[in-house]
Amino acid sequence: MSTDEHKANINKNTNTDTGISISNNNKTVKKLLLVVIAMFGFGFALVPLYDVFCDITGLNGKTNSTAVAYTASSVDESRTVRVQFITRNAKGIPWAFEPVINEIDVHPGEMKLVSFYAKNNATHDIIGQAVPSVSPGLAANYFHKIECFCFTQQPLAAGKDVEMSLQFYVDLELPTDIKTLTLSYTLYDITEKSS
Amino acid sequence: MTTDVIEQDSHDEHHDEHKMTGIKRWLYTTNHKDIGTLYLWFAFIMFLTGGALAMVIRAELFQPGLQIVEPDFFNQLTTVHGLIMVFGAIMPAFTGFANWMLPMMLGAPDMALPRMNNWSFWILPFAFAILLGSFFMESGAPNFGWTFYAPLSTTYSNGSTAFFVFAVHIMGISSIMGAINIVVTIMNMRAPGMTYMKMPLFVWTFFITAYLLIAVMPVLAGVVTMLLTDTYFGTSFFDAAGGGDPVMFQHIFWFFGHPEVYIMILPAFGIVSTIIPAFSRKRLFGYSSMVYATSSIALLSFIVWAHHMFTTGMPLFGELFFMYCTMLIAVPTGVKVFNWVATMWRGSLSFETPMLFSIAFVILFTIGGFSGLMLAMTPVDFQYHDTYFVVAHFHYVLVTGSLFSIYAGAYFWLPKWTGHMYNDSLSKWHFWCSLISVNLLFFPMHFLGLAGMPRRIPDYALQFADFNKWVSIGGFAFGLSQLIFLAVVIKCIRGGEKAPAKPWDGAIGLEWTVASPAPYHTFSTPPPQQDIDNANQHEH
Numbered sequence: 001m002s003t004d005e006h007k008a009n010i011n012k013n014t015n016t017d018t019g020i021s022i023s024n025n026n027k028t029v030k031k032l033l034l035v036v037i038a039m040f041g042f043g044f045a046l047v048p049l050y051d052v053f054c055d056i057t058g059l060n061g062k063t064n065s066t067a068v069a070y071t072a073s074s075v076d077e078s079r080t081v082r083v084q085f086i087t088r089n090a091k092g093i094p095w096a097f098e099p100v101i102n103e104i105d106v107h108p109g110e111m112k113l114v115s116f117y118a119k120n121n122a123t124h125d126i127i128g129q130a131v132p133s134v135s136p137g138l139a140a141n142y143f144h145k146i147e148c149f150c151f152t153q154q155p156l157a158a159g160k161d162v163e164m165s166l167q168f169y170v171d172l173e174l175p176t177d178i179k180t181l182t183l184s185y186t187l188y189d190i191t192e193k194s195s
Numbered sequence: 196m197t198t199d200v201i202e203q204d205s206h207d208e209h210h211d212e213h214k215m216t217g218i219k220r221w222l223y224t225t226n227h228k229d230i231g232t233l234y235l236w237f238a239f240i241m242f243l244t245g246g247a248l249a250m251v252i253r254a255e256l257f258q259p260g261l262q263i264v265e266p267d268f269f270n271q272l273t274t275v276h277g278l279i280m281v282f283g284a285i286m287p288a289f290t291g292f293a294n295w296m297l298p299m300m301l302g303a304p305d306m307a308l309p310r311m312n313n314w315s316f317w318i319l320p321f322a323f324a325i326l327l328g329s330f331f332m333e334s335g336a337p338n339f340g341w342t343f344y345a346p347l348s349t350t351y352s353n354g355s356t357a358f359f360v361f362a363v364h365i366m367g368i369s370s371i372m373g374a375i376n377i378v379v380t381i382m383n384m385r386a387p388g389m390t391y392m393k394m395p396l397f398v399w400t401f402f403i404t405a406y407l408l409i410a411v412m413p414v415l416a417g418v419v420t421m422l423l424t425d426t427y428f429g430t431s432f433f434d435a436a437g438g439g440d441p442v443m444f445q446h447i448f449w450f451f452g453h454p455e456v457y458i459m460i461l462p463a464f465g466i467v468s469t470i471i472p473a474f475s476r477k478r479l480f481g482y483s484s485m486v487y488a489t490s491s492i493a494l495l496s497f498i499v500w501a502h503h504m505f506t507t508g509m510p511l512f513g514e515l516f517f518m519y520c521t522m523l524i525a526v527p528t529g530v531k532v533f534n535w536v537a538t539m540w541r542g543s544l545s546f547e548t549p550m551l552f553s554i555a556f557v558i559l560f561t562i563g564g565f566s567g568l569m570l571a572m573t574p575v576d577f578q579y580h581d582t583y584f585v586v587a588h589f590h591y592v593l594v595t596g597s598l599f600s601i602y603a604g605a606y607f608w609l610p611k612w613t614g615h616m617y618n619d620s621l622s623k624w625h626f627w628c629s630l631i632s633v634n635l636l637f638f639p640m641h642f643l644g645l646a647g648m649p650r651r652i653p654d655y656a657l658q659f660a661d662f663n664k665w666v667s668i669g670g671f672a673f674g675l676s677q678l679i680f681l682a683v684v685i686k687c688i689r690g691g692e693k694a695p696a697k698p699w700d701g702a703i704g705l706e707w708t709v710a711s712p713a714p715y716h717t718f719s720t721p722p723p724q725q726d727i728d729n730a731n732q733h734e735h
């Protein structure tokens with residue numbers, strides 16, 4: 001049997017039920033390739049989807065990234081929420097970075113001002129960026145920052161230190177089962193990225 | 196008689212015309228059987244390579260303290276071991292089965308896209324050359340786990356991320372091409388009269404698996420691309436400093452990762468569903484329910500990914516959702532186990548080696564399923580997560596599950612592939628040595644995990660010493676036992692008792708209607724309807 005004959009045989013040996021032929025193969029391949037491309041795109045689409053989803057639901061503990069106005073109508077003195085502050089340095093930033101007070105009790109609706117201390121222990125200037133996160137994650141949407149050092153970058157000359165402030169209030173609507181909130185800041189060196 | 200002669204005749208002619216000799220035959224081949232053979236050998240070589248890495252891991256863990264390797268190198272070993280076993284051994288082995296068996300089971304002359312088939316195999320060795328080559332680079336091999344969580348693989352990478360990403364891209368392209376070929380073959384190349392519900396369950400499982408691959412391998416390609424740009428081009432997909440989110444990495448990865456584990460087990464279901472009926476001398480119990488169970492497992496596998504992330508601080512609703520969805524998968528899985536047992540029920544069983552591996556599969560895979568169910572319970576997963584309990588779980592489903600099914604299938608079809616019967620007593624040695632050692636290797640890991648031994652560590656607290664010693668002994672024994680299989684295969688290729696066209700009296704399927712070894716070209720003309728009806732797995 002020659003190669004051509006054999007190919008012809010392959011063509012003959014097709015599913016007569018559905019009238020399949022080589023051209024149908026090409027059609028199927030094209031459809032499947034479309035799925036492949038769509039799913040590759042879907043992988044990337046997950047990024048904005050994830051952000052939107054978390055924004056709406058406040059699932060991953062991300063707090064507001066720009067200042068909000070104080071809008072609480074009253075202060076709920078019947079409830080007390082403990083807000084804890086923790087700090088952490090990401091890889092490679094030699095700053096001392098810590099909260100001035102470790103925790104504070106607040107009533108929902110009550111505005112508070114706390115500060116954080118940072119000192120650049122390196123021998124060169126560094127620009128830092130603190131990224132906040134609230135735990136439990138569901139509380140993030142109820143934690144409002146009116147003013148925060150994390151809204152801007154923090155340039156610190158070698159050896160200099162600074163006290164940075166955070167002004168916040170806890171929403172009156174905070175679910176009642178949440179009694180403690182932990183606000184965690186991770187400090188990153190973004191000198192390279194911002195230059 | 197006459198057909199036999201004709202078959203033989205055309206076979207010889209083809210031999211002269213199409214087959215090149217030496218290395219060229221293998222480099223240029225578009226023949227599904229050649230490519231199947233290439234995949235199977237490649238998978239086995241990778242299995243031995245990944246196994247060698249595991250031997251070093253178990254040698255280090257034989258005693259507490261650091262004896263043989265540095266912690267960083269230890270991490271490279273676990274990472275590359277995992278990557279090789281998943282992408283280099285289990286997946287290519289199944290693709291090898293697909294290539295060899297699908298055209299024959301469908302009564303088709305070859306895969307639908309023979310040239311692409313050649314490509315999808317031949318790019319694989321390059322992927323693994325890059326991955327393994329990185330051991331010899333300055334950076335060392337990837338050390339961030341087969342799950343390559345950011346920021347371990349970005350900010351904290353040892354510099355191997357680029358090689359890793361490149362290798363994964365090639366593996367992904369290879370898998371996608373292989374999967375497209377499988378889907379097109381099954382959709383378009385079935386012999387006339389072979390309707391979807393007459394296809395062997397083996398074909399169904401590969402069909403569904405191929406769809407899973409097409410759906411999730413591109414997502415894997417996407418996530419490693421983000422990793423690459425985060426590491427080298429200043430993007431911040433997973434970098435909180437730039438507004439990204441490292442937990443998002445886990446979501447995208449496991450969106451691929453959980454369907455991936457089913458990619459590694461559904462074909463195993465297909466193989467076992469072929470073998471158990473053959474040696475029970477009955478039809479498969481509940482063929483249609485098997486098809487539906489497989490499909491629903493595949494669909495459900497897209498909505499359970501976060502059971503790998505229970506401890507990332509998800510809200511209660513999320514924890515519950517993913518817990519219940521995960522437990523739901525146990526239902527169709529249970530249907531399958533039930534059907535295998537029901538197939539054996541009152542069958543006239545015989546215990547040839549493929550059957551032994553299949554029965555071991557049913558029992559031991561079920562143990563892995565049970566530990567999976569334990570892990571699926573959110574509150575207890577907080578204790579089990581990232582301990583040896585998880586290691587025990589996935590080795591039960593992957594080694595005594597996927598790998599055992601591959602052995603079962605290999606013994607079942609070796610006579611068809613080589614034309615010789617394998618050496619029976621050697622194969623029994625292989626089975627019993629593997630069975631005993633694999634349990635010595637993986638069962639104590641459950642207890643280690645429950646007692647709190649973390650996974651992926653080169654050293655451990657003293658109280659874990661005794662169990663680890665036994666685990667290591669089991670590991671070495673299991674590793675050595677696999678060399679018996681190598682011996683069986685080589686002997687079987689070289690010679691042995693001549694195999695008839697159908698060496699197993701209870702077997703059904705079109706592949707048994709052609710001679711053993713299967714001629715280079717089969718079903719150049721479609722099989723008669725009678726054969727297709729006989730090959731139908733439905734109970735009558």
Ligand code: HEM
Nearest residue numbers: 456459460502503564567568570571580581585589592593
């Ligand atoms: C009844 C079915 C199953 C259930 C309920 C189940 C559940 C789970 C859960 C909850 C985890 C996460 C454990 C943790 O990290 O804390 C897990 C991990 C894992 N499972 Fe399963 N599983 C099942 C079947 C399978 C199958 C069939 C495979 C593969 C053939 C598999 C492979 C894996 C792997 C590889 C991991 C570990 C991933 C890693 O972190 O490296 N599982 N399983």
Ligand SMILES: [Cu+2]
Nearest residue numbers: 453456502503
């Ligand atoms: Cu999973």
